[in-house]
Amino acid sequence: MIEIGPLARSETLADAFALAAVEMHRAEGRLAELVASKVPLIHAVGAYLCESGGKRLRPLLTVLGCQAIGLHGDMSELMCIGELIHLASLLHDDVVDDAPLRRGRPAGHGIYGNAAVILTGDFCLAQAVLLAAKADYRAVKSLATAIMAMAEGEVLQLQQKGNLVTSREEYLEMVDKKSAALIAWCVSIGAQTVGNLDAAEALDQFGRGVGVAFQITDDVLDYGGPTGKAAGQDLRERKVTLPLLLAMERIPGLHARVETSKDADILGLMEEVRACGALDDTMAEARSRIESAVEALNVLAPSAARQALVGLAWFVVERTG
Amino acid sequence: MIEIGPLARSETLADAFALAAVEMHRAEGRLAELVASKVPLIHAVGAYLCESGGKRLRPLLTVLGCQAIGLHGDMSELMCIGELIHLASLLHDDVVDDAPLRRGRPAGHGIYGNAAVILTGDFCLAQAVLLAAKADYRAVKSLATAIMAMAEGEVLQLQQKGNLVTSREEYLEMVDKKSAALIAWCVSIGAQTVGNLDAAEALDQFGRGVGVAFQITDDVLDYGGPTGKAAGQDLRERKVTLPLLLAMERIPGLHARVETSKDADILGLMEEVRACGALDDTMAEARSRIESAVEALNVLAPSAARQALVGLAWFVVERTG
Numbered sequence: 086m087i088e089i090g091p092l093a094r095s096e097t098l099a100d101a102f103a104l105a106a107v108e109m110h111r112a113e114g115r116l117a118e119l120v121a122s123k124v125p126l127i128h129a130v131g132a133y134l135c136e137s138g139g140k141r142l143r144p145l146l147t148v149l150g151c152q153a154i155g156l157h158g159d160m161s162e163l164m165c166i167g168e169l170i171h172l173a174s175l176l177h178d179d180v181v182d183d184a185p186l187r188r189g190r191p192a193g194h195g196i197y198g199n200a201a202v203i204l205t206g207d208f209c210l211a212q213a214v215l216l217a218a219k220a221d222y223r224a225v226k227s228l229a230t231a232i233m234a235m236a237e238g239e240v241l242q243l244q245q246k247g248n249l250v251t252s253r254e255e256y257l258e259m260v261d262k263k264s265a266a267l268i269a270w271c272v273s274i275g276a277q278t279v280g281n282l283d284a285a286e287a288l289d290q291f292g293r294g295v296g297v298a299f300q301i302t303d304d305v306l307d308y309g310g311p312t313g314k315a316a317g318q319d320l321r322e323r324k325v326t327l328p329l330l331l332a333m334e335r336i337p338g339l340h341a342r343v344e345t346s347k348d349a350d351i352l353g354l355m356e357e358v359r360a361c362g363a364l365d366d367t368m369a370e371a372r373s374r375i376e377s378a379v380e381a382l383n384v385l386a387p388s389a390a391r392q393a394l395v396g397l398a399w400f401v402v403e404r405t406g
Numbered sequence: 407m408i409e410i411g412p413l414a415r416s417e418t419l420a421d422a423f424a425l426a427a428v429e430m431h432r433a434e435g436r437l438a439e440l441v442a443s444k445v446p447l448i449h450a451v452g453a454y455l456c457e458s459g460g461k462r463l464r465p466l467l468t469v470l471g472c473q474a475i476g477l478h479g480d481m482s483e484l485m486c487i488g489e490l491i492h493l494a495s496l497l498h499d500d501v502v503d504d505a506p507l508r509r510g511r512p513a514g515h516g517i518y519g520n521a522a523v524i525l526t527g528d529f530c531l532a533q534a535v536l537l538a539a540k541a542d543y544r545a546v547k548s549l550a551t552a553i554m555a556m557a558e559g560e561v562l563q564l565q566q567k568g569n570l571v572t573s574r575e576e577y578l579e580m581v582d583k584k585s586a587a588l589i590a591w592c593v594s595i596g597a598q599t600v601g602n603l604d605a606a607e608a609l610d611q612f613g614r615g616v617g618v619a620f621q622i623t624d625d626v627l628d629y630g631g632p633t634g635k636a637a638g639q640d641l642r643e644r645k646v647t648l649p650l651l652l653a654m655e656r657i658p659g660l661h662a663r664v665e666t667s668k669d670a671d672i673l674g675l676m677e678e679v680r681a682c683g684a685l686d687d688t689m690a691e692a693r694s695r696i697e698s699a700v701e702a703l704n705v706l707a708p709s710a711a712r713q714a715l716v717g718l719a720w721f722v723v724e725r726t727g
Contacts (some may be wrong), residue, residue: 124558126565177528180501181521200502200564203524204557207498210528211553214535218546225539225546232532236525237445243521244447 098400101393105148112144112164119165119212120172120205130197130205134172137188142299143167143271145397146292151275152390153382154284160275162216166228167271169213174235174267176206181239221278228274231266238263242324249333249340251325257297265296272394287384291394294378298371299401301327305367306405308355317351320358327370331363371402419721422714426469433465433485440486440533441493441526451518451526455493458509463620464488464592466718467613472596473711474703475605481596483537487549488592490534495556495588497527502560542599549595552587559584563645570654570661572646578618586617593715608705612715615699619692620722622648626688627726629676638672641679648691652684692723 102109120131144164151160178184179192180199186192194202210232217224241259245251269292276285304326307319319326323343333340336357346354358364375398385391423430441452465485472481499505500513501520507513515523531553538545562580566572590613597606625647628640640647644664654661657678667675679685696719706712 122554122558122561124561124565126561127558173528177524181524198564199520201561203498203502204561204564207494207531208554208557208561210531211550211557215547215550215554218539218543218550222539222543222546225543226536229532229536229539233443233529233536236529236532237443237448240443240445240447240522240525240529243519243525244445 098397098404101145101149101397101400104389104393105145105152108148108160108164109141109144111159112148112161112168113141115161116144116165116168119169119216120209122208126197126201127205127208130176130193130201131172131209133193133196134175134205137190139171139188141168142397143171143268146268146272146295146394147274149390149394149397150272150288150292153288153385153388153394154276154279154281155388156275156279163220163274163278166213166216166220166224166274167267169209169216170228170232170235170267173206173209173213174239176202176209178239181243220274223277223280224274227270227277231270234262234266238266245325247323249323249325249329249344251330253327253330256325256327256330260297260300261293264300265293268292268296268299283384287381290381291378291398294374294381295398295401298374298378298398301367301371301374302402302404304328305364305371308358308364317355320346320351320354321348327367328358328363331366332358332361335361335363368402375399375402419718422466422470422718422721425710425714426466426473429469429481429485430462430465432480433469433482433489434462436482437465437486437489440490440537441530443529447518447522448526448529451497451514451522452493452530454514454517455497455526458511460492460509462489463718464492464589467589467593467616467715468595470711470715470718471593471609471613474609474706474709474715475597475600475602476709477596477600484541484595484599487534487537487541487545487595488588490530490537491549491553491556491588494527494530494534495560497523497530499560502564541595544598544601545595548591548598552591555583555587559587566646568644570644570646570650570665572651574648574651577646577648577651581618581621582614585621586614589613589617589620604705608702611702612699612719615695615702616719616722619695619699619719622688622692622695623723623725625649626685626692629679629685638676641667641672641675642669648688649679649684652687653679653682656682656684689723696720696723 117132117135120135121128122131144167147164147167148160175187176193179187179194180202184192185195214225214228217228238259242263245255245259269289272292273285273288276288304319305328307316307326308328309316320329320343329343339357343354378398379395382391382394438453438456441456442449443452465488468485468488469481496508497514500508500515501523505513506516535546535549538549559580563584566576566580590610593613594606594609597609625640626649628637628647629649630637641650641664660678664675699719700716703712703715
C-alpha cells in the first residue's frame with residue numbers, strides 16, 4: 086500500500102512533469118499538428134489557442150494514468166484527445182461567456198470572431214473523436230458520454246446564473262459534469278483501452294475527485310487568487326459557487342444584498358465572504374475530495390507514476406493560479 | 407441495370423417517404439428522446455429545433471441506403487446520427503450567421519441565447535458520436551471525418567465572404583465539405599457497417615453528388631425561390647455562390663457594382679443575375695451532378711429502395727423551397 090501522508094504530498098508538479106517529459110514534449114508537437122487544418126483560419130485559431138499555453142493537465146493525467154498501470158511507449162495521440170476536447174470547450178466557452186480575456190491574452194473570439202471560434206471548436210471536437218476511434222471503440226463511447234456531461238454541466242451553470250437558491254448538491258452535480266467528467270476520462274482512458282476494468286474504475290474515481298477539487302479551487306481563487314480572469318467575476322455575474330453558498334448560510338441578509346448588488350459593492354462582498362471563513366471551509370472540502378481520490382489509487386501497484394498522480398492531485402488544491 | 411430516364415425521374419419524394427414510412431416514424435420518436443437531456447434547457451432547445459420540422463432528408467437517405475443493400479429491421483438509431491449532426495450544425499450556424507429566422511420561426515438563439523444554443527449543439531454532436539460508436543467503430547471514424555469537413559467547409563465560406571474573386575473550384579470544394587460530406591456519410595453508413603465496401607463507395611459517390619446539387623439548388627433558390635430565409639441574403643452578404651460567379655463571368659462591371667452595392671441595389675442586382683441566364687446554367691450544373699450520382703447506383707441490384715434514392719436525388723434539384 087502506498088503511504089498517503091506528508092511524503093506523498095511533498096511531490097511537486099515539476100516531478101510529475103519530469104516523469105513524463107519526453108511524452109509531454111511529443112504530445113505538444115502532435116497537438117500542434119492536429120489543429121493544423123488545411124483551412125488557414127481554423128489553423129490560425131487553433132495555433133493561437135495552443136500557443137497561449139495552459140497547464141496541459143489532461144495530457145499529463147493521460148500519460149501518468151497509462152504509466153501507473155504499466156503501459157509505456159508512444160501515447161501522444163491518446164494524450165491529445167482530452168486536451169483537444171478541453172480546447173474545444175474553451176473556444177465555445179469564450180463565445181458563451183463573451184469574456185474578453187483567456188489566459189491573460191485577448192480571447193480568440195475577439196480576434197477571429199465568434200463564427201471562426203465556434204467552428205474551430207467543432208473541428209477540434211471531431212478531431213478528438215477521430216483519435217479516440219483510432220484507439221478503441223470503448224474510448225469513443227466514454228468520450229462521447231463525457232462531452233455530453235460537459236455540455237450539460239455548462240448549461241446547468243447557465244441556468245443557475247443569477248439564481249441564488251442553488252443547493253450544494255446542484256452545485257456539485259454541475260461541477261462534476263462540467264469539469265470532472267473529462268478529467269476522469271483522461272486519467273482512466275489507458276486502462277479502458279486495455280480492458281483493465283478495475284484500474285479504469287479506480288482511476289476514474291481518482292479523476293472525479295481531482296476534477297471536482299480542481300473546480301472548487303478555481304472558484305475559491307475567484308475570490309482572491311491571482312488567476313488569469315479578473316477576480317470577483319463569479320460574484321459580479323451572481324454565479325453561485327461553494328464559497329458564496331457557505332457564506333450565505335452564515336451571514337444573514339447576505340443573500341438579499343448579493344441579489345441587489347452593484348459593481349461598486351463587489352469588493353466589499355468578497356471581503357465578507359473571505360472574512361466569514363467560507364474560503365477556508367471550501368478548501369477543506371476540496372482537500373477532502375483529494376484525500377478520497379488519492380485513496381482510490383490504492384488498488385494500483387506502487388509506482389513512480391502512481392506517486393506522481395498523488396503529487397498532481399495535491400497540486401490541484403495547492404496552486405495559487 | 408436500372409433504367410435512368412423519365413421513368414426514374416417520375417418517382418416523387420412522397421414515394422420515397424412511403425417506402426420507409428414505418429422507419430421514419432420510429433426515427434422521429436427516437437430523435438425526440440435523444441435530445442431529451444435531463445437538463446431542462448438543453449431539452450427545451452433540442453425539442454424546439456426538432457419540432458420546427460425540416461425535411462429529414464438525412465434519416466431518409468440513411469434508411470434507403472440500408473434498404474438498397476438489403477438491410478432491414480430497426481435502424482432508427484442509425485438514422486438519427488446524421489440528423490443530430492445536422493441539428494448541431496444548424497444550432498451553431500444560427501449563432502455563426504446571427505440569423506433571426508430558421509425555417510420560418512425565430513431562430514433558437516433569439517429565444518434561448520447563444521450560450522444555450524452552442525452547448526445544445528455540442529450535446530447533439532456528442533450524442534451522435536455515441537450512437538455511431540454503438541453501431542460500429544468504422545462509423546465513428548468516417549463520421550468524425552465528415553464533421554471536420556463540415557467545420558472546414560463553413561470556415562472556408564466564412565473566409566470567402568465578401569471576397570468576390572472566389573473561383574468555381576473553391577466554391578465547389580466549400581460546398582462538398584459543408585453539405586455533401588454528411589449526406590454521403592448518411593446514405594453510405596449502412597453499407598459501411600456491414601463492410602460492403604463496393605456498395606459503400608457507390609453510395610458515398612451518390613451522396614456526394616446529391617449533396618453538392620442540394621447546396622447548389624439552395625444557392626439558386628436564394629436568388630428567387632420561396633425559401634425560409636429571406637431571398638437575396640447571399641448577395642446582401644456578398645457571399646459568392648455559383649449563380650453570382652457565372653453572372654460575374656458574363657456581365658462586365660458586375661463585380662465592381664456588387665462590391666459597392668447597398669441594400670437598395672440588391673433587387674436590381676438579383677434581377678441581372680437571373681436575366682443573364684446564370685440561374686438556368688447553375689441548375690444545369692446541379693442536374694449534371696444528379697445524373698452522375700444516379701449513375702453511381704448502377705453497381706447496386708435494382709430494388710424499390712434504389713429507385714426511391716433516384717427519385718429523392720431528382721427531388722433535390724426540382725424542389726422550390
